[in-house]
Amino acid sequence: MRDAFQKHKYLLRTYLLFLSCYSLLSFFRHFSLQSGVYDLGLFTQWSYLSGIGEFWTPSSLTEFIKPALGDHFSLLLIPIGQLFRLLPSAYTLLFLQSAGLALLATLFLRELFQSFSSRHSRRMITIGLLLNPFLMNSSLNDFHPEVAFAFLGLAALIYLRRKKYLVSVVFLMMFVASKEAMAFFAIGYSLYSLLRRHVWLSAAVMGFALYYFAFSSSIVDAYQSYASTRYGHLGDGYVDILASPFIRPAHFWSAFVNRDSFLYLLGLLTPFVALYRWPQVIPAVVAVIPLVFANILSESDVMRSPIYQYQIPVLIFLMVAALDSAKCTISPYSSTFSLARIRLYLVLSVISFSMLTQWSFFPTRYLQHWRLAPSLFEYGREYSSPRISVWAHERIASHFSGRRQIFYREKDLLDKDFDILITPAIQPAAAPSNLLEKLRNFVFSYGDADEFMESENILKVARSRGYKCHGLRIVVCKKY
Template identity: 30%
Template sequence: MAVRRKVRGAAPWAWAAALFVLYATLSVQRHRLLRTTGYDLGIFEQAVKAYSQLRLPYVPLKGEGVNLLGDHFHPVLALLAPLYRLFPAAETLLLAQAALLALAVVPLARWAGRALGRAALHAIAIGYGLSWGIASTVAFDFHEVAFAVPLLAFSLEALGRGRYEKAVLLAVPLLLVKEDLGLTLAALGGYLVWRGRRAIGFAALLGGVLGTLVITKVLLPALNSSATYAYGEYVSDGPRGSVLMTLLAAPLDALRPEVKAVTLVLVFAPTALLALRSPIALLALPTLGWRLLSQHDYHWETAFHYSAVLMPIVFAAAIDALTPYGRFGPFSPSGAKDNPLAARHLRASLATMVAVALVLLPSFSFGLVLRKDTWRTPDHVRAARTLLDRIPDGATVAASNRLVPQLVSRTTVVLFPGYPVPGELYDTDGTPPPPTSEWILHDSRPHPAWPLPDGHWPYPPHRQQEELARAQKTYGYRIVAEADGLTLLHREGAVVRGGAETSIR
């Protein structure tokens, strides 16, 4: 019996180790295939690199003199600085994210095993570990919200065990992860108030709301060069709009266009919609709310990283919903009421969750593991690495979006072409500023895994070619090497690593 308990206690950690291998393998392989991007992996690496050198996180990719703490509030990134100091590479961030996402399975599986039995432990581990929200995060660079996922999972486990003070203490650091997560802390407080834990509940509710207001109204404007919160108008419909008016219109507009409704259903689908039977699901409302009310369509979709923080919430809610049918619930065969249908209901629910995870698997990023081209190195990637090796350490470089993360650790790199106005990510009509770097490395091939239209970003292909020609005719760059749609340029008068001008075929 003691051995069995030890094995069962180790099972969540075994799942965490297995999921870490999956997440790390996929994310690092994507990086090797040039499928990571400057926006966002390069940005976060520049911030962590600055922290590792005991500097504030000024990020050249976001613009000259831009402090990333004034963009989003995520001082938690400084925790990665010692690790990056030892291993200065983009892979360090990707592996850290893989570890954080995998760690979240431990409290969820442990709670499920304790409340529902061994089968539930494994079912919840599979459901969370292969969920599309985690898959989309693993397959899109690195993001600070990875820290929030295990924090929420451990907090919700404590909540499920009735350890309310511990649940709040584990959720308070969410304020240091991203500014909107203070509202999730507030939602936790509201839940506790509803459960009758008024003292700790009101403390969390007020702390979350006040923390969010201080961060968005004071700290972010103070750290932002424009003295504003850059994303404050995301739920505003124009100069005359307001967050209040948008919220009042929410019942009519929140689920239009249809992609919002699809995403909303998919958020709860990994739990076979069981999460909707638990009030814990209400903790998802702050994140779902700002996403559905946002004016930017990429917030409505299933791509990117925006659903990562929702996955521990919906699986915690599913565990809570199934608890009455578990080993110690009032409707369980071993509980106060002998109900033979309870075990059947529990088994059917767990089997459905596993089935949903497996059915959705090919439609999202974990399906890449099964594709042969994920494990092959194309000639284009080999050509890119040859040109990247021509750029010396310590140089200044302007590079195409998917080449940026290959350079951050050893150069000072910005995006090519640059933006007309810093922060206006989708302005394709203005004229980009002139390049000032020593080197330009441009890739005319579309990004094979980029979810935006046609794979070219931030400008259409013809605009990028125009800027490449302008760099040569107007600003004195000359071609050093070309290969398979890649062009390496250098300013006259500087030393060219690797010899004379070449063309690689």
């Protein structure tokens, strides 16, 4: 009983550690003017619109093209919208995502630690997971529902491994509701269950995944065809793309087998490879193939970049591969992995973190605008009412997006009148004031160019339209 209490106490501390790390870093990034219209600004506005029941009202940030459910048919925006009504702030979304990522990490550790008795080993594995570049990058990459609710995908696979099928399928369907492309995750789930000899479950989930993707993508395609924008080089439409290995094999395999694909796979496997055992990893590795193929074959580089959220569904199966490897221990009281293997895992985690995480942004970008951030934070509170019409500079529009309409393009200044126009002032490149800044600038080649140069033209247009502007670092313009 005491051991169980200590284990739960350790997991609670671990969850709070991950939550604090992810939330504070993502808050600091947003506070430092580093979040963007795509995607935090969009999801902030979509959350507001969903909260008032306007799921099909197009976002003004997309020039009135995409509504909330027309982007990726994320049904989870509906409950997110209700939460946003209670706490209308972009920080609410960032905290929600941080809490979800922390829960994803803690669920993985809880399952893995069932095979460990050594507290020292647990600590090393926890530190290694905290340094996982894909988790860290996703917490710093604005907001995405499939990242915030990725723990549902892991929970679905965990309960499948426990043979609690109904609970597993409920979690799976909830996760698929985060984004239409998570139907590929469901296909992976189907393959995983097939290799674990759950044939009927596999067939049912495969049928559901294919039907759901066909249904949801038909809605999304009315606003943007991802088949043509990301896979158009392989064919016209999803059916033609799926047939391309047979119709155009040379073209298909040249897109798959290349140096970039090798580096991508190497980066994915490096953090967890020391925890893998053969052949226990086979079901999860086979299951992740549809997701990996979708990323590798995309014409969009962002789907292979460790910076963006597309690696999170892949990461879930890589975690399960480690859990399956841990299950092959002979005794529940023995350590699954040797201390040398765990140390190698920690070393590889450090290497992956240093190579794939944008850690250099902290001493450069994230500290770049700290003088601007406090006044922007105050203006964000002062003009938070959705009844105020706002035009905001692209770099700060996400701070004011909790409203039915918000604009950031210069052409809108000529077409519409706004209650508030807000933009950073031109920030001249300042000479370093101390040795630490000089060293930083030397290492990162930072601080050489003026920023927000377009603000001069923005303010010129605003004054010509009759706005009166004031402010030194953040300029606010109003019509009196």
